[in-house]
Amino acid sequence: MPAAGVVMIIAVVLIVVALVYFLVSTILALRQITSGLDQVIASVTEIVEKTAPVNEVVTSINAQLDAGVDLLEGLLVKKAGIVDALGLVDGLYAGAGSVGFRHLPESATLTAPRIGEIYTKGTLTLARLGREAPIALASPAGPALRDAAYASGSARKLYPGGRPDAAERLPRSPAIGGGAPVQYEQREDIGAPRKRLPSGS
Amino acid sequence: MILWWIGDIVLLVVVLPVVAALLYGVLAAARSIVPSVRQITGTAAAASKDLDATALLLTTQDQVTQTVAGVANYGGSLDVILDDA
Numbered sequence: 001m002p003a004a005g006v007v008m009i010i011a012v013v014l015i016v017v018a019l020v021y022f023l024v025s026t027i028l029a030l031r032q033i034t035s036g037l038d039q040v041i042a043s044v045t046e047i048v049e050k051t052a053p054v055n056e057v058v059t060s061i062n063a064q065l066d067a068g069v070d071l072l073e074g075l076l077v078k079k080a081g082i083v084d085a086l087g088l089v090d091g092l093y094a095g096a097g098s099v100g101f102r103h104l105p106e107s108a109t110l111t112a113p114r115i116g117e118i119y120t121k122g123t124l125t126l127a128r129l130g131r132e133a134p135i136a137l138a139s140p141a142g143p144a145l146r147d148a149a150y151a152s153g154s155a156r157k158l159y160p161g162g163r164p165d166a167a168e169r170l171p172r173s174p175a176i177g178g179g180a181p182v183q184y185e186q187r188e189d190i191g192a193p194r195k196r197l198p199s200g201s
Numbered sequence: 202m203i204l205w206w207i208g209d210i211v212l213l214v215v216v217l218p219v220v221a222a223l224l225y226g227v228l229a230a231a232r233s234i235v236p237s238v239r240q241i242t243g244t245a246a247a248a249s250k251d252l253d254a255t256a257l258l259l260t261t262q263d264q265v266t267q268t269v270a271g272v273a274n275y276g277g278s279l280d281v282i283l284d285d286a
Contacts, residue, residue, distance in 0.1 A: 002202065004205035004206050004209055005205070007206075007209040008205065008208065008209050008212065011212040011213045011216075011217060012212070014213075014217055015212070018217065018220055018224065019220065019224065022221070022224030022225060022228050025228045026227050026228045026231050029228065029231035029234070029235055030231055032235045032238075033231065033235055033238050036239055036241070036242050037238060039246070040238065040245050043242065043245030043246045043248070043249045044245055044249075046249040046252075047245070047248055047249050047252055050249065050252040050253070050256075051252060051255060053255075053258070053259075054255055054258060057259060057261075057262050058258070060262055061258075061261060061265050064265045064266055064269045067273075068269040068272050068273075071269075071272065071273055075276045075279060075280060078280070078285055079279070079280075079283045079284070079285060
Protein backbone atom coordinates (compact mmCIF):
# COMPACT_ATOMS: atom_id res chain seq x y z
CA MET A 1 0.00 0.00 0.00
CA PRO A 2 1.36 3.41 -0.87
CA ALA A 3 2.10 5.92 1.84
CA ALA A 4 -0.69 8.19 0.62
CA GLY A 5 -3.19 5.42 1.26
CA VAL A 6 -1.93 4.98 4.79
CA VAL A 7 -2.23 8.70 5.47
CA MET A 8 -5.74 8.64 4.02
CA ILE A 9 -6.73 5.81 6.33
CA ILE A 10 -5.25 7.63 9.32
CA ALA A 11 -7.13 10.81 8.41
CA VAL A 12 -10.42 8.98 8.07
CA VAL A 13 -9.85 7.22 11.37
CA LEU A 14 -9.13 10.56 13.05
CA ILE A 15 -12.33 12.00 11.62
CA VAL A 16 -14.35 9.03 12.78
CA VAL A 17 -12.84 9.23 16.27
CA ALA A 18 -13.67 12.91 16.47
CA LEU A 19 -17.21 12.22 15.30
CA VAL A 20 -17.67 9.46 17.87
CA TYR A 21 -16.28 11.50 20.76
CA PHE A 22 -18.25 14.64 20.10
CA LEU A 23 -21.48 12.88 19.15
CA VAL A 24 -21.39 10.61 22.20
CA SER A 25 -20.70 13.62 24.43
CA THR A 26 -23.60 15.45 22.79
CA ILE A 27 -25.88 12.47 23.32
CA LEU A 28 -24.96 12.34 27.01
CA ALA A 29 -25.62 16.06 27.39
CA LEU A 30 -28.97 15.73 25.63
CA ARG A 31 -29.91 12.85 27.92
CA GLN A 32 -29.17 15.01 30.94
CA ILE A 33 -31.36 17.71 29.42
CA THR A 34 -34.15 15.21 28.80
CA SER A 35 -33.95 13.96 32.38
CA GLY A 36 -34.06 17.51 33.72
CA LEU A 37 -37.00 18.40 31.50
CA ASP A 38 -38.86 15.32 32.73
CA GLN A 39 -38.49 16.60 36.27
CA VAL A 40 -39.60 20.07 35.15
CA ILE A 41 -42.66 18.60 33.46
CA ALA A 42 -43.53 16.68 36.64
CA SER A 43 -43.24 19.83 38.74
CA VAL A 44 -45.19 21.92 36.25
CA THR A 45 -47.90 19.27 36.17
CA GLU A 46 -48.09 19.48 39.96
CA ILE A 47 -48.38 23.27 39.71
CA VAL A 48 -51.18 22.98 37.17
CA GLU A 49 -53.04 20.45 39.30
CA LYS A 50 -52.64 22.53 42.46
CA THR A 51 -53.74 25.77 40.84
CA ALA A 52 -56.64 24.28 38.88
CA PRO A 53 -59.35 24.99 41.52
CA VAL A 54 -57.90 28.37 42.57
CA ASN A 55 -59.88 30.40 40.06
CA GLU A 56 -63.19 28.86 41.05
CA VAL A 57 -62.48 29.10 44.79
CA VAL A 58 -61.25 32.69 44.66
CA THR A 59 -64.23 33.69 42.52
CA SER A 60 -66.53 32.09 45.09
CA ILE A 61 -64.75 33.84 47.96
CA ASN A 62 -64.96 37.18 46.16
CA ALA A 63 -68.68 36.64 45.52
CA GLN A 64 -69.25 35.88 49.20
CA LEU A 65 -67.26 38.91 50.29
CA ASP A 66 -69.09 41.12 47.76
CA ALA A 67 -72.39 39.94 49.20
CA GLY A 68 -71.13 40.69 52.72
CA VAL A 69 -69.95 44.16 51.75
CA ASP A 70 -73.24 44.90 49.98
CA LEU A 71 -75.16 43.72 53.03
CA LEU A 72 -73.17 45.82 55.48
CA GLU A 73 -73.17 48.91 53.27
CA GLY A 74 -76.89 48.61 52.69
CA LEU A 75 -77.58 48.12 56.38
CA LEU A 76 -75.34 51.02 57.32
CA VAL A 77 -76.98 53.36 54.82
CA LYS A 78 -80.44 52.21 55.90
CA LYS A 79 -79.80 52.73 59.59
CA ALA A 80 -77.53 55.75 59.65
CA GLY A 81 -78.44 57.53 56.45
CA ILE A 82 -76.07 57.90 53.56
CA VAL A 83 -74.28 60.98 54.89
CA ASP A 84 -73.61 59.64 58.38
CA ALA A 85 -72.79 56.21 56.97
CA LEU A 86 -70.24 57.86 54.74
CA GLY A 87 -68.85 59.75 57.72
CA LEU A 88 -68.65 56.57 59.76
CA VAL A 89 -66.76 54.74 57.03
CA ASP A 90 -64.48 57.72 56.56
CA GLY A 91 -63.88 57.86 60.30
CA LEU A 92 -62.85 54.21 60.37
CA TYR A 93 -60.82 54.28 57.17
CA ALA A 94 -59.52 57.73 56.44
CA GLY A 95 -60.12 58.67 52.83
CA ALA A 96 -62.61 55.87 52.18
CA GLY A 97 -65.46 58.37 52.25
CA SER A 98 -64.24 59.98 49.06
CA VAL A 99 -64.63 56.64 47.28
CA GLY A 100 -68.23 56.26 48.42
CA PHE A 101 -70.33 53.13 48.43
CA ARG A 102 -70.22 50.73 45.52
CA HIS A 103 -73.93 50.60 44.81
CA LEU A 104 -74.51 54.26 45.55
CA PRO A 105 -72.35 56.15 43.05
CA GLU A 106 -73.75 59.48 44.17
CA SER A 107 -72.21 58.88 47.61
CA ALA A 108 -68.79 59.65 46.17
CA THR A 109 -69.85 63.23 45.59
CA LEU A 110 -71.03 63.80 49.18
CA THR A 111 -68.92 65.39 51.87
CA ALA A 112 -68.42 62.99 54.73
CA PRO A 113 -69.08 64.49 58.19
CA ARG A 114 -66.41 64.02 60.80
CA ILE A 115 -68.24 61.37 62.79
CA GLY A 116 -65.24 60.69 65.00
CA GLU A 117 -65.52 64.17 66.51
CA ILE A 118 -69.25 63.86 67.07
CA TYR A 119 -69.61 60.41 68.60
CA THR A 120 -67.02 58.55 70.56
CA LYS A 121 -66.49 54.94 69.63
CA GLY A 122 -69.40 52.75 70.65
CA THR A 123 -71.38 55.49 72.32
CA LEU A 124 -74.24 55.26 69.90
CA THR A 125 -74.43 51.50 70.13
CA LEU A 126 -74.37 51.46 73.92
CA ALA A 127 -76.94 54.23 74.06
CA ARG A 128 -79.27 52.20 71.88
CA LEU A 129 -78.74 48.96 73.77
CA GLY A 130 -78.94 50.53 77.20
CA ARG A 131 -79.61 48.29 80.14
CA GLU A 132 -81.47 45.83 77.97
CA ALA A 133 -78.14 44.53 76.78
CA PRO A 134 -76.77 41.29 78.25
CA ILE A 135 -73.46 43.09 78.54
CA ALA A 136 -74.90 44.97 81.50
CA LEU A 137 -74.88 41.75 83.56
CA ALA A 138 -71.47 42.66 84.90
CA SER A 139 -72.41 46.23 85.59
CA PRO A 140 -71.52 47.42 89.13
CA ALA A 141 -74.79 49.34 89.12
CA GLY A 142 -76.74 46.13 89.47
CA PRO A 143 -78.11 43.33 87.34
CA ALA A 144 -79.40 43.98 83.90
CA LEU A 145 -83.08 44.55 83.42
CA ARG A 146 -83.10 41.69 80.97
CA ASP A 147 -82.24 38.14 81.88
CA ALA A 148 -80.07 37.22 78.96
CA ALA A 149 -80.80 33.50 79.29
CA TYR A 150 -84.57 33.26 79.85
CA ALA A 151 -86.39 36.54 80.02
CA SER A 152 -87.08 37.19 76.40
CA GLY A 153 -90.21 39.09 77.40
CA SER A 154 -88.64 41.23 80.07
CA ALA A 155 -87.66 43.80 77.52
CA ARG A 156 -91.35 44.34 76.81
CA LYS A 157 -91.82 45.46 80.40
CA LEU A 158 -89.83 48.52 79.54
CA TYR A 159 -92.53 49.49 77.08
CA PRO A 160 -95.88 48.26 78.47
CA GLY A 161 -97.76 50.13 75.83
CA GLY A 162 -95.64 48.74 73.05
CA ARG A 163 -92.35 49.90 71.79
CA PRO A 164 -92.64 53.48 70.56
CA ASP A 165 -92.28 53.98 66.89
CA ALA A 166 -89.33 55.86 65.60
CA ALA A 167 -89.75 59.49 64.77
CA GLU A 168 -90.53 60.20 61.16
CA ARG A 169 -87.43 62.27 60.88
CA LEU A 170 -84.61 61.88 63.32
CA PRO A 171 -82.43 64.87 64.07
CA ARG A 172 -79.34 65.00 61.97
CA SER A 173 -75.87 64.81 63.35
CA PRO A 174 -74.59 68.17 64.50
CA ALA A 175 -72.47 70.03 62.00
CA ILE A 176 -69.18 71.32 63.24
CA GLY A 177 -66.43 73.46 61.86
CA GLY A 178 -66.85 76.32 59.42
CA GLY A 179 -70.21 75.01 58.22
CA ALA A 180 -71.75 74.86 61.68
CA PRO A 181 -74.92 76.93 62.12
CA VAL A 182 -73.66 78.33 65.41
CA GLN A 183 -70.32 80.03 65.17
CA TYR A 184 -68.57 81.01 68.35
CA GLU A 185 -66.63 84.22 68.05
CA GLN A 186 -63.25 84.27 69.63
CA ARG A 187 -63.03 86.62 72.55
CA GLU A 188 -60.75 89.52 71.89
CA ASP A 189 -59.49 89.69 75.44
CA ILE A 190 -57.99 86.18 75.27
CA GLY A 191 -54.29 86.49 74.79
CA ALA A 192 -54.32 90.25 75.19
CA PRO A 193 -52.36 91.94 77.98
CA ARG A 194 -54.21 91.90 81.27
CA LYS A 195 -55.97 95.12 82.03
CA ARG A 196 -54.55 96.92 85.00
CA LEU A 197 -57.12 97.77 87.56
CA PRO A 198 -57.01 101.25 89.06
CA SER A 199 -55.33 101.33 92.39
CA GLY A 200 -57.73 101.57 95.37
CA SER A 201 -55.68 104.07 97.33
CA MET B 202 -0.47 9.92 -6.76
CA ILE B 203 -0.20 13.70 -6.41
CA LEU B 204 -3.97 14.00 -6.31
CA TRP B 205 -4.10 11.38 -3.54
CA TRP B 206 -1.63 13.41 -1.47
CA ILE B 207 -3.63 16.54 -2.14
CA GLY B 208 -6.72 14.69 -0.95
CA ASP B 209 -4.92 13.60 2.19
CA ILE B 210 -3.81 17.14 2.94
CA VAL B 211 -7.29 18.52 2.38
CA LEU B 212 -8.72 15.83 4.62
CA LEU B 213 -6.30 16.52 7.45
CA VAL B 214 -6.03 20.27 7.18
CA VAL B 215 -9.57 21.27 6.18
CA VAL B 216 -12.15 18.52 6.73
CA LEU B 217 -10.95 17.25 10.09
CA PRO B 218 -10.70 20.72 11.78
CA VAL B 219 -14.02 21.83 10.34
CA VAL B 220 -15.80 18.67 11.53
CA ALA B 221 -14.16 18.93 14.93
CA ALA B 222 -15.06 22.62 15.27
CA LEU B 223 -18.69 22.06 14.29
CA LEU B 224 -19.11 19.11 16.62
CA TYR B 225 -17.45 21.00 19.46
CA GLY B 226 -19.90 23.86 18.94
CA VAL B 227 -22.87 21.48 19.12
CA LEU B 228 -21.48 19.86 22.26
CA ALA B 229 -20.82 23.22 23.91
CA ALA B 230 -24.36 24.36 23.14
CA ALA B 231 -25.84 21.16 24.52
CA ARG B 232 -23.74 21.37 27.68
CA SER B 233 -24.70 24.99 28.23
CA ILE B 234 -28.36 23.96 28.38
CA VAL B 235 -27.82 21.50 31.23
CA PRO B 236 -27.29 24.00 34.09
CA SER B 237 -30.24 26.07 32.88
CA VAL B 238 -32.47 23.01 32.92
CA ARG B 239 -31.25 22.17 36.42
CA GLN B 240 -32.10 25.67 37.62
CA ILE B 241 -35.55 25.44 36.02
CA THR B 242 -36.05 22.07 37.69
CA GLY B 243 -35.22 23.50 41.11
CA THR B 244 -37.42 26.52 40.55
CA ALA B 245 -40.38 24.44 39.37
CA ALA B 246 -40.01 22.10 42.34
CA ALA B 247 -39.89 25.06 44.74
CA ALA B 248 -42.91 26.66 43.05
CA SER B 249 -44.82 23.42 43.32
CA LYS B 250 -43.93 23.19 47.01
CA ASP B 251 -45.02 26.81 47.56
CA LEU B 252 -48.42 25.94 46.15
CA ASP B 253 -49.03 23.27 48.77
CA ALA B 254 -51.00 25.90 50.71
CA THR B 255 -53.54 26.33 47.93
CA ALA B 256 -55.49 23.46 49.43
CA LEU B 257 -56.14 25.75 52.40
CA LEU B 258 -58.16 27.96 50.07
CA LEU B 259 -60.98 25.48 50.47
CA THR B 260 -60.86 26.09 54.23
CA THR B 261 -60.79 29.82 53.56
CA GLN B 262 -63.81 29.45 51.32
CA ASP B 263 -65.73 27.63 54.04
CA GLN B 264 -64.68 30.18 56.65
CA VAL B 265 -65.72 33.09 54.44
CA THR B 266 -69.06 31.45 53.74
CA GLN B 267 -69.70 30.90 57.44
CA THR B 268 -68.52 34.42 58.30
CA VAL B 269 -70.74 36.06 55.72
CA ALA B 270 -73.66 33.92 56.87
CA GLY B 271 -72.99 35.05 60.45
CA VAL B 272 -72.74 38.66 59.34
CA ALA B 273 -76.02 38.28 57.47
CA ASN B 274 -77.69 36.89 60.61
CA TYR B 275 -76.33 39.73 62.74
CA GLY B 276 -77.30 42.19 60.04
CA GLY B 277 -80.84 40.89 60.08
CA SER B 278 -80.97 41.20 63.85
CA LEU B 279 -79.54 44.71 63.71
CA ASP B 280 -82.08 45.59 61.07
CA VAL B 281 -84.81 44.62 63.53
CA ILE B 282 -83.23 46.15 66.64
CA LEU B 283 -82.05 49.50 65.30
CA ASP B 284 -84.33 52.16 63.98
CA ASP B 285 -83.95 53.31 60.43
CA ALA B 286 -82.47 56.70 59.74
